Amino acid sequence: xxxxxxxxxxxVVRKSTTAAAAFGLALVVFVFACALMLANGIERTLGRAxxxxxxxxxxxxxxxxxxxxxxxxxxxxxxxxxxxxxxAKKPVGVGEVxxxxxxxxxxxxxxxxxxxxxxxxxxxxxxxxxKIIEGRAANPGSxxxxxxxxxxxxxxxxxxxxxxxxxxxxxxxxxxxxxDDGSAFESxxxxxxxxxxxxxxxxxxxxxxxxxxxxxxKFDAFKTLVEGDRQLGxxxxxxxxxxxxxxxxxxxxxxxxxxxxAFFFGVGAMIGATITMNAQVAGRSREIGTLRALGxxxxxxxxxxxxxxLVLSLTGGVVGAVAxxxxxxxxxTMLNMGxxxxxxxxxxxxxxxxxxxxxxxxxxGLLGGFLPAVRAARVSPVEAMRG
Amino acid sequence: MSTESTNERTSKPNAEAKAMQSxxxxxxxxxxxxxRGKAIIELSGVTKTFFRGKEPLTVLDGLSxxxxxxxxxxxxxxxxxxxxxxxxxxxxxxxxxxxxxxxAGNDIGxxxxxxxxxxxxxxxxxxxxxxxxxxxxxxxxxxELPLLLTKLSSTERxxxxxxxxxVTGLENRMDHYPRQLSxxxxxxxxxxxxxxxxxTILVCDEPTGDLDRKSADDILELLTKLNVDFKKTILMVTxxxxxxxxxxxxxxxxxxxxx
Ligand SMILES: Nc1ncnc2c1ncn2[C@@H]1O[C@H](COP(=O)(O)OP(=O)(O)OP(=O)(O)O)[C@@H](O)[C@H]1O
Ligand SMILES: [Mg+2]
Numbered sequence: 001x002x003x004x005x006x007x008x009x010x011x012v013v014r015k016s017t018t019a020a021a022a023f024g025l026a027l028v029v030f031v032f033a034c035a036l037m038l039a040n041g042i043e044r045t046l047g048r049a050x051x052x053x054x055x056x057x058x059x060x061x062x063x064x065x066x067x068x069x070x071x072x073x074x075x076x077x078x079x080x081x082x083x084x085x086x087x088a089k090k091p092v093g094v095g096e097v098x099x100x101x102x103x104x105x106x107x108x109x110x111x112x113x114x115x116x117x118x119x120x121x122x123x124x125x126x127x128x129x130x131k132i133i134e135g136r137a138a139n140p141g142s143x144x145x146x147x148x149x150x151x152x153x154x155x156x157x158x159x160x161x162x163x164x165x166x167x168x169x170x171x172x173x174x175x176x177x178x179x180d181d182g183s184a185f186e187s188x189x190x191x192x193x194x195x196x197x198x199x200x201x202x203x204x205x206x207x208x209x210x211x212x213x214x215x216x217x218k219f220d221a222f223k224t225l226v227e228g229d230r231q232l233g234x235x236x237x238x239x240x241x242x243x244x245x246x247x248x249x250x251x252x253x254x255x256x257x258x259x260x261x262a263f264f265f266g267v268g269a270m271i272g273a274t275i276t277m278n279a280q281v282a283g284r285s286r287e288i289g290t291l292r293a294l295g296x297x298x299x300x301x302x303x304x305x306x307x308x309x310l311v312l313s314l315t316g317g318v319v320g321a322v323a324x325x326x327x328x329x330x331x332x333t334m335l336n337m338g339x340x341x342x343x344x345x346x347x348x349x350x351x352x353x354x355x356x357x358x359x360x361x362x363x364x365g366l367l368g369g370f371l372p373a374v375r376a377a378r379v380s381p382v383e384a385m386r387g
Numbered sequence: 388m389s390t391e392s393t394n395e396r397t398s399k400p401n402a403e404a405k406a407m408q409s410x411x412x413x414x415x416x417x418x419x420x421x422x423r424g425k426a427i428i429e430l431s432g433v434t435k436t437f438f439r440g441k442e443p444l445t446v447l448d449g450l451s452x453x454x455x456x457x458x459x460x461x462x463x464x465x466x467x468x469x470x471x472x473x474x475x476x477x478x479x480x481x482x483x484x485x486x487x488x489x490x491a492g493n494d495i496g497x498x499x500x501x502x503x504x505x506x507x508x509x510x511x512x513x514x515x516x517x518x519x520x521x522x523x524x525x526x527x528x529x530x531e532l533p534l535l536l537t538k539l540s541s542t543e544r545x546x547x548x549x550x551x552x553x554v555t556g557l558e559n560r561m562d563h564y565p566r567q568l569s570x571x572x573x574x575x576x577x578x579x580x581x582x583x584x585x586x587t588i589l590v591c592d593e594p595t596g597d598l599d600r601k602s603a604d605d606i607l608e609l610l611t612k613l614n615v616d617f618k619k620t621i622l623m624v625t626x627x628x629x630x631x632x633x634x635x636x637x638x639x640x641x642x643x644x645x646x
Contacts, residue, residue, distance in 0.1 A: 001535060002535070003528070003535065004525075005523075005524075005528070006523060006524060009523035009524070010523050012523075080437055103565075139623060144523055148629065181457070234396075278537060286517075286519060287519070287521055287522075288536055290513075290515070290519040290521075291521075291532070292504065292515050293478070293507060293511075293512075294507065294508065294513065294532055294536070294580075295504050295505065295506075295507045295508025295509070295533065295534050295536050296504065296508075296536065297501055297504050298501070298504075379503075380480075381480045381481075381503075381507070382480050382481055384480070384513065384519055385471050385475060385480065385515065387594055
């Protein structure tokens with residue numbers, strides 16, 4: 001076998017062409033890894049809002065809480081059904097109403113949708129992971145609200161002591177900020193359910209009911225009970241499934257987008273690798289001929305040049321992957337395709353993402369380097385004799 | 388050409404080489420007593436025809452030749468007469484169009500590319516006009532290359548490469564890269580690479596073509612030493628009459644035929 005140092009040193013010797021080709025590959029890996037990290041970040045952010053024992057009940061045919069209506073009578077019925085199956089102590093569940101407000105962004109021009117959740121006073125008891133980290137909880141029945149930490153300072157009025165308009169001439173005052181382990185709830189405003197219903201003319205109904213069963217295994221029984229009553233016209237979903245459905249559209253879109261960008265960039269970078277390696281084979285034909293003359297087989301020449309291309313692409317791949325991991329520090333906001341509201345999330349790398357991104361570079365290197373390697377293997381040993 | 392005069396000229400390096408032989412491993416002494424008279428290179432009726440488009444060009448035309456083991460032969464002739472083409476056939480880089488080329492018992496025309504590669508690795512040491520060292524490898528690493536095709540351990544490979552470099556007088560240049568060496572020194576590295584795996588035949592295509600007189604003489608001295616002291620069979624193409632003087636036999640090639 002031709003020693004690998006022969007290939008590595010050849011790459012080092014031609015620093016600038018190596019760097020140029022590796023940069024192209026790094027870019028592809030970076031884009032590809034970022035898209036996957038983003039999709040993962042979104043899924044995780046939304047996924048954090050889900051508890052395994054919580055069930056969301058909505059109107060049949062509604063994909064999101066935003067478009068669902070559940071009447072007050074039905075709310076008490078659902079709560080009773082949950083208690084019958086076996087629910088966690090108090091509160092068994094909460095009926096909440098969802099609305100959207102347009103808020104001005106801070107720092108940049110433009111407005112964005114922000115979700116306002118009308119909550120009962122039980123909200124913090126129902127969601128133990130949510131905690132006030134600044135200020136205090138809102139007084140029930142008042143125009144006071146608490147906001148998720150993801151919103152703080154990013155929109156006009158989103159800070160303690162400031163206010164925003166829920167509706168025209170309906171100012172709401174921010175009195176506290178809450179955290180929820182980085183979940184999508186952190187991108188919501190929590191206001192009093194009655195105030196929101198009144199402001200949006202939705203008295204007598206809520207958007208959804210969430211109940212907490214005393215065991216995730218009781219979901220099927222609860223679902224059968226709720227959906228068995230055709231008159232109610234409700235559906236029950238695990239909160240985790242609901243959230244996954246919400247993030248699916250965005251996640252899939254990102255993955256497709258990232259995949260497409262990576263594909264087109266990838267073809268370019270691969271052609272770059274092919275051109276670089278082809279130039280090497282042409283420029284080193286006497287060296288290759290000499291190796292063949294010394295007795296190295298066609299196979300070992302093919303292998304040697306594949307290795308060279310692989311080392312080149314892995315160099316790019318590792319640089320791209322490290323740069324992508326660096327994106328962990330960056331936070332983004334994005335429109336949630338499910339609800340058309342803004343959520344804040346980050347790039348979240350996983351070992352799988354990083355390995356597949358680096359693997360992609362290896363794949364591109366081998367594919368792009370294949371034809372040049374075949375060319376190298378075909379160099380005649382007679383080339384060694386040519387002056 | 389007279390064998391005697393060649394040997395006389397090397398009497399001094401001969402003593403020096405004898406002294407060195409004690410620490411030269413068995414690999415260079417293997418052919419210490421070649422069978423005189425035994426042909427190691429046998430060509431009969433060899434032709435080589437190239438095609439330029441549809442135009443056939445017969446470069447070697449029914450050529451027959453026999454070279455004894457342990458010989459040091461020079462091949463001269465005008466440019467384009469087919470010297471390199473002939474050398475390529477003998478070295479197993481190419482196959483004859485017709486006729487037989489039996490080299491160290493191997494029928495070159497009948498072997499596959501893979502078999503030829505193994506044949507070269509086993510039997511041929513190459514010395515090229517422009518040295519053909521790998522620029523990114525040190526002298527030692529260049530010399531080790533042929534040994535990578537053997538089953539030798541890395542310490543053994545290293546030891547043998549160092550011995551070969553010592554034989555060619557480069558013990559102080561082992562870790563130098565080719566660009567840090569003079570032309571003469573580069574050719575010495577190439578010669579070390581050509582002998583390190585103890586091949587049957589050394590094949591040289593104008594080994595002094597790129598060198599000044601002094602370096603050329605040093606290289607010729609070294610080749611003579613390899614022939615006389617290490618009993619290497621050498622076939623050398625050259626334009627240089629002084630180089631041909633070193634050989635025991637000089638043959639002349641003209642228009643594809645030996646004169
Ligand atoms: N692969 C090839 N295809 C076509 N023609 C070739 C090929 N190799 C050699 N020739 C031709 O064969 C003839 C002999 O070439 P060769 O290299 O053997 O000459 P040479 O005696 O070594 O010459 P020089 O002294 O210039 O090195 C030349 O006319 C050359 O152009
Ligand atoms: Mg020639």
